Amino acid sequence: MSASLLSDxxxxxxxxxxxxEVISKVPATLHTPLMSAxxxxxxxxxxxxxxxxxxxxxxxGYALAFVTAVxxxxxxxxxxxxxxxxxxxxxxKRAPAAKDDRR
Amino acid sequence: MSTFDSVVALLYLLAAIGFVVGxxxxxxxxxxxxxxRISTVAMAIAVAVTLAVMANDYHVHPAGWAVLAAGTAIGGxxxxxxxxxxxxxxxxxxxxxxNAVGGGAAALVAVNDFVRLSPHIPTRADVTTVLDVVxxxxxFTGSIVAAGKLQGLVSxxxxxxxGSRATNGVLGAAALGLAAYILSGSQNVAVLGALCAVLAxxxxxxxxxxxxxxxxxxxxxLNAFTGTAVAMAxxxxxxxxxIIAGALVGxxxxxxxxxxxxxxxxxxxxxxxxxxxxxxxxxPVGPGGASVQxxxxxxxxxxxxxxxxxxxxxxxxxxxxxxQHEVRALADLLEERGVEVSYAIHPVAGRMPGHMxxxxxxxxxxxxxxxxxxxxxxxxxxxxxALVIGANDVVxxxxxxxxxxxxxxxxxxxxxARSVIVIKRSMSxxxxxxxxxxxxDPKTHMLFADAKAGLADLASAVKALVGT
Numbered sequence: 001m002s003a004s005l006l007s008d009x010x011x012x013x014x015x016x017x018x019x020x021e022v023i024s025k026v027p028a029t030l031h032t033p034l035m036s037a038x039x040x041x042x043x044x045x046x047x048x049x050x051x052x053x054x055x056x057x058x059x060x061g062y063a064l065a066f067v068t069a070v071x072x073x074x075x076x077x078x079x080x081x082x083x084x085x086x087x088x089x090x091x092x093k094r095a096p097a098a099k100d101d102r103r
Numbered sequence: 104m105s106t107f108d109s110v111v112a113l114l115y116l117l118a119a120i121g122f123v124v125g126x127x128x129x130x131x132x133x134x135x136x137x138x139x140r141i142s143t144v145a146m147a148i149a150v151a152v153t154l155a156v157m158a159n160d161y162h163v164h165p166a167g168w169a170v171l172a173a174g175t176a177i178g179g180x181x182x183x184x185x186x187x188x189x190x191x192x193x194x195x196x197x198x199x200x201x202n203a204v205g206g207g208a209a210a211l212v213a214v215n216d217f218v219r220l221s222p223h224i225p226t227r228a229d230v231t232t233v234l235d236v237v238x239x240x241x242x243f244t245g246s247i248v249a250a251g252k253l254q255g256l257v258s259x260x261x262x263x264x265x266g267s268r269a270t271n272g273v274l275g276a277a278a279l280g281l282a283a284y285i286l287s288g289s290q291n292v293a294v295l296g297a298l299c300a301v302l303a304x305x306x307x308x309x310x311x312x313x314x315x316x317x318x319x320x321x322x323x324x325l326n327a328f329t330g331t332a333v334a335m336a337x338x339x340x341x342x343x344x345x346i347i348a349g350a351l352v353g354x355x356x357x358x359x360x361x362x363x364x365x366x367x368x369x370x371x372x373x374x375x376x377x378x379x380x381x382x383x384x385x386x387p388v389g390p391g392g393a394s395v396q397x398x399x400x401x402x403x404x405x406x407x408x409x410x411x412x413x414x415x416x417x418x419x420x421x422x423x424x425x426x427q428h429e430v431r432a433l434a435d436l437l438e439e440r441g442v443e444v445s446y447a448i449h450p451v452a453g454r455m456p457g458h459m460x461x462x463x464x465x466x467x468x469x470x471x472x473x474x475x476x477x478x479x480x481x482x483x484x485x486x487x488x489a490l491v492i493g494a495n496d497v498v499x500x501x502x503x504x505x506x507x508x509x510x511x512x513x514x515x516x517x518x519x520a521r522s523v524i525v526i527k528r529s530m531s532x533x534x535x536x537x538x539x540x541x542x543x544d545p546k547t548h549m550l551f552a553d554a555k556a557g558l559a560d561l562a563s564a565v566k567a568l569v570g571t
Binding site for chain 2: 004005008011012013015016017018019020022023024025026027028029030031032033034035036037038039040041042043044045046047048049050051052053054055056057060061062064065066067068069070071072073074075076077078079080081082083084085086087088089
């Protein structure tokens with residue numbers, strides 16, 4: 001087992017533990033936005049798509065890199081955009097509610 | 104390690120910190136927007152750093168840049184367009200589709216690596232390559248089927264057929280055999296292709312037998328799968344950014360899946376095993392032959408206008424009809440008359456946890472009026488009229504009895520209100536596929552209408568009543 005594999009495994013396990021701890025008592029209201037946020041974070045696979053494009057050197061490699069880039073960028077851009085849209089609803093809600101209070 | 108490499112590693116670490124902090128801030132509505140912003144910035148850093156790595160460490164062929172630019176323009180542009188335009192009710196299936204392509208991309212990273220290195224594949228890539236392909240491909244097709252079920256393109260009812268178990272067994276054995284063959288050192292691209300094909304079918308067959316009502320939990324689970332697949336892809340291409348972010352999503356997604364399943368009082372295992380709403384589980388039907396009592400908008404309006412406490416129970420029908428503004432208008436009218444109005448939000452009403460909150464927030468319904476299930480249930484006995492709008496399974500008293508497909512699911516105790524008005528288009532069953540005993544309850548009246556039209560009729564009837 002190489003040193004780099006060992007360090008990768010350590011990073012992986014510790015990240016898993018952080019992931020288990022970072023979510024706690026989320027109100028049901030936020031379940032969907034949270035799922036969407038997590039969904040956009042795994043859009044980091046786009047980095048993998050970039051490196052696939054960087055190392056491609058034949059037609060099959062380019063084709064695979066292209067499809068990977070389409071998939072990953074849709075996940076990344078769309079994921080953040082739709083999460084943001086959902087969260088805007090929460091923000092938009094508070095302002096008018098405050099206005100109602102003043103009335 | 105060169106200065107460049109050190110800076111790259113530190114910036115990836117910064118991005119990872121951003122993901123953790125961003126995800127943590129999503130725990131509360133007050134900080135959620137900031138959390139997503141931080142996460143977005145972290146992602147921008149990761150992508151920018153990778154661009155620098157591409158320019159510095161690789162001799163990227165112009166065709167490589169062109170392929171990346173074209174793919175990103177198409178995927179990113181398409182994703183942005185759909186995300187901006189999608190109807191609020193369709194967001195769950197969109198999240199599932201984004202999840203599908205994420206899983207597909209993760210699998211492709213491993214496939215690409217395998218194809219490129221197939222003559223001389225390093226030993227360490229083997230296990231993670233296979234795991235990445237297995238999880239990624241299953242998630243890809245599984246998420247597409249989940250989205251199809253929510254969109255109504257695939258039957259929401261559990262799809263089970265004779266011999267499905269045997270089929271799964273054969274496919275599972277085939278996948279295991281092919282995976283073992285690759286792990287034993289085969290560098291045959293065709294074998295990997297065959298494995299992908301078998302896995303694609305398995306992904307479809309895994310989700311088909313699960314009922315539509317469980318789709319939110321399934322999507323969350325598949326989301327966690329994609330995270331894990333991305334982490335595996337990180338092992339394959341030795342990129343710590345992918346490993347950290349992927350593992351983070353894999354773990355937090357698993358916790359979120361459990362939270363969602365708990366909210367429905369169902370175990371994740373039972374959901375995966377399917378059977379929710381399958382024919383044989385239909386169980387005892389409520390009072391046989393009981394008839395429903397239809398009601399006209401005018402009569403319903405009288406009940407509402409002269410009530411002192413009204414609880415509105417929104418469900419998928421409200422979302423499907425986009426009637427959130429109409430319900431707000433009706434609530435405003437009632438409040439002007441001094442009626443106390445609140446909304447009972449079942450955690451899984453609609454097609455996704457939090458669906459109703461998002462929808463009502465769009466219509467600027469004051470936040471304090473939204474009551475969670477545990478807060479509102481004790482108030483139903485004191486409620487004059489419970490107005491159920493397109494909700495079905497979440498108010499079905501059959502859930503309290505054992506032996507029905509929804510047994511054990513926590514429900515809103517609507518049947519304890521003094522009277523109940525249900526706005527619904529027809530008597531058709533909900534996602535679980537069973538009849539709703541609430542509809543035949545003697546104190547229940549059915550207003551057969553589309554939620555939007557029904558609420559508008561009610562509002563104008565209330566207006567006519569009070570002479571404004």
